[in-house]
Amino acid sequence: MKRDEMESLQLDRLRNTVGAVYKHVDFYREKFEELGIVPEDIRSLDDIAKLPFTNKQDFRDHYPFGLFAVPQEEIVRIHGSSGTSGKPTIVGYTSDDINVWAEVVARSIVAAGGKRSDTFHNSYGYGLFTGGIGLHYGAEALGMAVVPMSGGNTKRQITMIEDLKPRGIGGTPSYMLTIAEKMKEAGINPRQSSMEYGIFGAEPWSEELRKKIEETFNLKAVDIYGLSEIMGPGVSVECHEAQNGLHVQEDHFYVEVINPETLEQVAEGEEGELVFTSLTKRALPIIRYRTGDISSITREICKCGRTTIRMSRVKGRTDDMMIIRGVNVFPSEIERVLLKVESLVPHYQIHLVRADSLDNVELHVEIDDALYETIAGDLTDGRVIQLKKEIQSLIKSTCLVSMEVILNIPKTIPRSEGKAIRIIDFRNKNVVGV
Structure with a gap:
């Protein structure tokens, strides 16, 4: 579809949506009134900037059906988020x-x-x-x-x-x-x-x-x-x-x-x-x-x-970004580094820990079977120590941070059967990121 055709379609559908939420969803009508706007104020796609934001907390505050715009008898399916940090986000x-x-x-x-x-x-x-x-x-x-x-x-x-x-x-x-x-x-x-x-x-x-x-x-x-x-x-x-x-x-x-x-x-x-x-x-x-x-x-x-x-x-x-000594780091950036290193398998976890009142980051990785057999299971072997230094150097040069790297034997890091848990916060015994 040509750009002007798509934008014309989007504007028509946006105006219909804005009209529907203003009429049927108390939350949005109140937000619109706070901002002093009405559906008729949306005359172009640029006007979307006039509209209020919605966030996950709004779903929690109106749990379970407070944001629905149709009567219950028109709902044929209900889904929800995983609810790892409380009740799930309910959608219909x-x-x-x-x-x-x-x-x-x-x-x-x-x-x-x-x-x-x-x-x-x-x-x-x-x-x-x-x-x-x-x-x-x-x-x-x-x-x-x-x-x-x-x-x-x-x-x-x-x-x-x-x-x-x-x-x-x-x-x-x-x-x-x-x-x-x-x-x-x-x-x-x-x-x-x-x-x-x-x-x-x-x-x-x-x-x-x-x-x-x-x-x-x-x-x-x-x-x-x-x-x-x-x-x-x-x-x-x-x-x-x-x-x-x-x-x-x-x-x-x-x-x-x-x-x-x-x-x-x-x-x-x-x-x-x-x-x-x-x-x-x-x-x-x-x-x-x-x-x-x-x-x-x-x-x-x-x-x-x-x-x-x-x-x-x-x-x-934004909520799985780590700030390590003033530097913003995402798990995906660490993943890019690890997958370039030989003798590692593509499974890892990041542990947030506290030692001597200071917050620290531990990167747990796993060596492959070939290296494990070569060193006869001895993680103090010089080749393992050299591998650790290589990982730390790559993390430092790529992500601009230093962190403790802990090498594990094969099959010790939990395997994913769904969404992988990449960050575990041991400071509060709580999983904070996936």
């Missing part, structure tokens, strides 16, 4: 919302290289989490044969992959590493599987991890993005032709990038916090939702021919 869908969601996921699968004739192995978790059912409905809408595996039970996952020979797979990138490791333990070469493409998301992952997965499985790995508050997976996706930024489904979602401190929009190409406004949702229309995800956007036409805005792959979340 009308039948129209479900159809739109299935459509954008179907588009996403095609962009990733999927076809109607494919068998699709779905390793995203099913349940309140939107990932599994979101991909399921989209694949079915496309006409695929879906294998609804969900997460976990890795041995059975491998059996189904071997026997049903899916062409595509979906799941978290960290869980794909677990599947690969278990395949190798069973004497199965992951590169000889039937899978030609994978649709991975639900957690930030680096370009280096993409290369690792592609080399391990001999497939094309693309990134998919979404949040339950916005819709679920399918808000944006990479195309298999370029793998260079995620195409936003702009006819259904309006995207902005803001400076999280000033709340002002940043220039195209500049990193900031992603903000989304839904344009077609009926049950739970959302205005300027602050995602907490760090990214940038570009309007440059992709080589695949799609004309939609593209967002860069999420660098991390």
Whole structure:
């Protein structure tokens, strides 16, 4: 679609959405009144800057149904966040919302290289989490044969992959590493599987991890993005032709990038916090939702021919960013470094600890079987000490921080069967990041 046509469609749908929330959602009507605006004030897309932001706390404050815009009898589905820090964020869908969601996921699968004739192995978790059912409905809408595996039970996952020979797979990138490791333990070469493409998301992952997965499985790995508050997976996706930024489904979602401190929009190409406004949702229309995800956007036409805005792959979340002696560091930046180091496996955890009243960071990594056998299990061996120094030097030169590196023997760092837990805060005995 041409740019002017898309923007005309977006403005029409934005005005309809603003009118709906003003009429049906007390929270938004009160916010509008505080700002002294009415729906008629939205005359151009630039006027979106006049509208209030929404954040996760607003969902908590109006738990469970306070942000819904339709009567309960029109709700056909309820999902929620994982609720790791309290009650889950509750979201609802009308039948129209479900159809739109299935459509954008179907588009996403095609962009990733999927076809109607494919068998699709779905390793995203099913349940309140939107990932599994979101991909399921989209694949079915496309006409695929879906294998609804969900997460976990890795041995059975491998059996189904071997026997049903899916062409595509979906799941978290960290869980794909677990599947690969278990395949190798069973004497199965992951590169000889039937899978030609994978649709991975639900957690930030680096370009280096993409290369690792592609080399391990001999497939094309693309990134998919979404949040339950916005819709679920399918808000944006990479195309298999370029793998260079995620195409936003702009006819259904309006995207902005803001400076999280000033709340002002940043220039195209500049990193900031992603903000989304839904344009077609009926049950739970959302205005300027602050995602907490760090990214940038570009309007440059992709080589695949799609004309939609593209967002860069999420660098991390504002709430998983660590400030180490004044330097901002995301786990994905550390991941990039580790995946370049030989003799390590791609599993790691970052521990926040307190010693002598000071906050410290410990990076826990794991050596591979080959090195472990070479040193006969002796972690005091000079080769291990040299490896530790190499990692510390790379972290220092790349991330501009120093941290304690602790090398572990194989199979000691917990494996992911869903979203990977990357940061553990031992200062309060509390998991603070994923």
